[in-house]
Amino acid sequence: MTLTISRRTTLALGAAAAASTLFKPHVARAAAPFEQPKLPFAEDALAPQISARTVALHYGKHHKGYYTKLNELVPNTPYADMTLEEVVKQSKAKGDDAIFNQAGQAWNHEFYWQQFAGGPTKPNAALEEAATRDFGGVSGMNEAIVAQADKVFGTGWVWLVKDGDKLAVRGYQDAGNPVPDGLKPLLGIDVWEHAYYLDYENRKADHIKTVLADRVNWKWVGEQFA
Incomplete structure (x- = not known):
């Protein structure tokens, strides 16, 4: 009986250890260095000149994708500690095309959306x-x-x-x-x-x-x- 209990105990402890390894709580990853700003208007605010569907795809897929890719490329590089504009300038100057393409498009689109917010208006x-x-x-x-x-x-x-x-x-x-x-x-x-x-x-x-x-x-x- 004693031997049976020991074997069961050993098996139970082993299973518990395995479970603790398999189901260890997920540790949250540190926030990405660059974050896509929120769209400064509703998706249908530019219609009919620019449709809600175009805005949804342009902002939610293309613009978002540049940030995703940029955040995959910059860890463990000097760019991780720069502002987005600094990354654009430095990567262009250094010929880091892979970084520049993503950072440039992320920056370009931030500017792009802002110029439509509150419009249309006439020039001052x-x-x-x-x-x-x-x-x-x-x-x-x-x-x-x-x-x-x-x-x-x-x-x-x-x-x-x-x-x-x-x-x-x-x-x-x-x-x-x-x-x-x-x-x-x-x-x-x-x-x-x-x-x-x-x-x-x-x-x-x-x-x-x-x-x-x-x-x-x-x-x-x-x-x-x-």
């Missing part, structure tokens, strides 16, 4: 005056943005920037933006197909014209210019 006096001086007017500025978008082959961005005291339009491939070039971004138009294809199919120019006319918070853009 300072921005309108600058547009008149540098492009012949707001309509001329918008035409320059659309024209530049046509020059971006494939994926990329078109940016309205402040270059010194003047306005300028710059086109960038893929994740590019004007920050590493020392230019101040004022407006960013995403010309990746996921930004417009569900709503406009291949009519990229129509998408850009509509967004500029009826979605952008030009008051916010003017504040960046000021």
